[in-house]
Amino acid sequence: MELTGAEIVVKCLQAEGVEYVFGYPGGAVLFIYDELFNVTNAVTGIATAYMDSIPMVIITGQVPTHAIGLDAFQECDTVGITRPCVKHNFLVKDVKDLAVTIKKAFYLARTGRPGPVLVDIPKDVTSARCPFEYPETVAMRSYNPVVKGHPGQIRKAVQLVAEAKRPMIYTGGGVILSDASKQLTKLVKLLGFPCTNTLMGLGGYPATDPQFLGMLGMHGTYEANMAMQNCDVLLAVGARFDDRVIGNPAHFGQVQRKIIHIDIDPSSISKRVKVDVPIVGNVSDVLEELTRQLEASGYKPDQKALSTWWSQIGLWKSKDCLKYDKKSKIIKPQFVLERLYEITKGDAFVTSDVGQHQMWAAQFYKFDKPRRWINSGGLGTMGFGLPAAMGVQFANPGATVACVTGEASIQMCIQELSTCKQYRLPIKIVNLNNKYMGMVRQWQQFFHGNRYSESYMDALPDFVKLAESYGHAGIKVEEPGDVEPALKEAFKRKNDLVFLDFVTDQTENVYPMVQGGKGLTEMILAEEL
């Protein structure tokens, strides 16, 4: 049977198990919508996915093949514009190549180090016809991601781990992407070592477990950063030694330690920090093999060394670095997040925007499961929170979804309240309204002599009225005593989107903080309260 290109696209998406397509109509894509993603508008989203290694397939409409290169109406070199921020992209010039190209796109997006893949389809290709057959598999000689780690390297890792006196396990987004929390948890338990997660790795190891030291990095906990710096053996798993994570690499390198690094992407290894035992492979496969070899070797933790190390960590912990003023008469953002955690029983899907609220959410919502924390780490895209919450709610109808945001971030995509209405998405928006671009204000306070240029927002809308004008419910909360009741009320309303506008302390800062360029342990801590 012959199908048109547009029909082929739909069939391919069905074959890949795609349930929801997000898009925006336009002339060159009408054949698919009866498609065009406004690609220029989508670039921010694509770049966000690229930085965080998120699998995504983007299908865009192009002017007809005969018009390409002639500055035709709405022509745009999509492949050119998106090239620096995709894993790969394709321009399909012949309808006969369409199905196999879409197959390749899904294969590339999902395997190896995941990432966005774009398929640009000219209008005449969507209307041309050809027989349809969807390939079961696709092989590409130029693309063969490694899955299993090198057994010899894993043996070296086992040895290092067994000899460690001050070990530390540092894990990132790769654990989430590889669905390897179970394997990670098993290994960490077997070893009895402390574990920390990056911002992208939260939920990879259960946050309520005593071996968890919290997030590390620029706004990581005192104990996680101290342990990271002072360990003698570091096992890094699916994490890329980002500058917000290890601070100044020269300072990090002042301490001698052996590093084992598991990552599927060789270019992530020894990029910023030299590694002693590189293991290229898929996290879950490598961790399974590592655990198997450890068990086979009859591994017994060195209790004496570990208990000395844990008591040192206990001392660091006793700094209570996340403490804040619990008796404040003004709502503290940390307080809202602690209550949010309790009221949702730690079981919500939490998306966030970018700024202080994002860091507080990462510090105070204890994620025990993977894929519950959805945020933009690598690019830090303000405006991410609400659309992300929409996607999560589509994928998990009936689940509790909270979008933690700030009064500046939420306005980046506020128009999506309309889409939420149209599709009845009962998201709970937790707006920590400090009337400041708080994260910017904090930097200005610390590093620019209190010069608060441009960060003060005295032209804010009335968010309750705004939510109501879109047909949603809004609640403004101004007293600490009202925080809990408001949250309870909102989460009781299972079918409604509720916009919670919390008027929070404008002067609150995120602690600890490692200033850009400083060493990981050169933290600014909250003043003694």
Added chain:
Amino acid sequence: MRHIISIMLENEPGALSRVAGLFSARGYNIETLTVAPTEDESLSRMTIVTTGSDDVVEQITKQLNKLVEVVKVVDLSEAAHIERELMLIKVRAMGKEREEMKRMSDIFRGRIIDVTENTYTIELTGTGAKLDAFIQALEHSAILETVRTGASGIGRGERVLKV
């Protein structure tokens, strides 16, 4: 340090711009770049000459390998290899200069491939350094035009780069 990197990549439109884009986006240096299809039409072979510390060059090869259309990457400088570059150079050749120019070309094993009353066009292959030396040896004002391909490289001995 100077490195000469050989790449086998799919002979597809856009593949070159991915490689070039990678170098500019990550601030890597390209001294020369040559590319052409191989005996297998579906593959192109590219040679890039770059400079950078060992760490940078390690990242360059890793990043190149990551490009979906790249099939193989080898840093030729890691072992014995041969490099050649082609230059076409048009020079002034009038009166008694003609004899001198021909002699010079012979010394460098060049070939005169086009002749007019006032000019010679000389074809010269060799390492970049040899081509530089030839240019140096000529009187500056005698050089009318030069075009160079950039280096192509291949491993010495029985070592081959094949898919």
